[in-house]
Amino acid sequence: MSKNIVVITGSPRKNGNSFAMTDAFIETVKKNGHTVTRFDAAEMNVAGCRACNTCFKTGKACSAGDDFNDVAPAIENADVVVLTMPLYWYTYPAQIKAVIDKFYSFFVGKRDVAGKDCAVLACCEEDDVSVMEGITFPCKHMTALVKWNYIGEVYVTNVNKAGDIAQTDGISRVKEFAEKI
Numbered sequence: 203m204s205k206n207i208v209v210i211t212g213s214p215r216k217n218g219n220s221f222a223m224t225d226a227f228i229e230t231v232k233k234n235g236h237t238v239t240r241f242d243a244a245e246m247n248v249a250g251c252r253a254c255n256t257c258f259k260t261g262k263a264c265s266a267g268d269d270f271n272d273v274a275p276a277i278e279n280a281d282v283v284v285l286t287m288p289l290y291w292y293t294y295p296a297q298i299k300a301v302i303d304k305f306y307s308f309f310v311g312k313r314d315v316a317g318k319d320c321a322v323l324a325c326c327e328e329d330d331v332s333v334m335e336g337i338t339f340p341c342k343h344m345t346a347l348v349k350w351n352y353i354g355e356v357y358v359t360n361v362n363k364a365g366d367i368a369q370t371d372g373i374s375r376v377k378e379f380a381e382k383i
Contacts, residue, residue, distance in 0.1 A: 207283075210241045210243055210283070211241070212243050212299075218288065219358070223367065227323060234383070243298045246269040259311075264307055286324065287337070293340075315350070317351070321352075321355060321379070322341055322357075356375050356379050
């Protein structure tokens with residue numbers, strides 16, 4: 203069965219390692235007949251959530267009127283949401299964090315987005331995968347709050363410079379994960 207997949211990237215570095223992971227994922231799921239909508243958070247104008255709690259009261263997810271209003275309907279129509287990023291200071295990069303923070307609008311606006319699958323693709327320069335806890339912990343709790351199914355992650359360590367991922371098994375692991383979607 204074909205699925206509608208939303209991919210949100212968090213890297214400001216085009217052609218970096220997390221973009222290579224993203225591209226491999228998208229290529230694989232498209233080959234398998236799924237539809238993909240991609241949002242590159244670093245190229246978008248999404249401000250941090252102001253906690254005004256007026257979500258969806260203007261007919262749009264965020265009454266601040268930024269680019270999250272393009273992301274929200276895609277998420278509402280998605281079967282799967284995939285977040286891709288490099289690890290920055292042991293957590294999400296600011297660019298994708300602003301988008302993720304606005305997932306709050308689904309909760310405040312009482313939008314029924316339950317039942318979606320959510321996954322994470324991330325990389326870091328350190329060799330200890332436990333440093334990814336700053337991504338895993340909040341993502342698992344966020345998905346539980348909006349009643350999504352956290353279906354897993356692919357974490358690649360020991361990558362820093364663009365292209366380093368080619369020296370790892372990261373791309374093959376991403377493709378293997380994507381085959382299961």
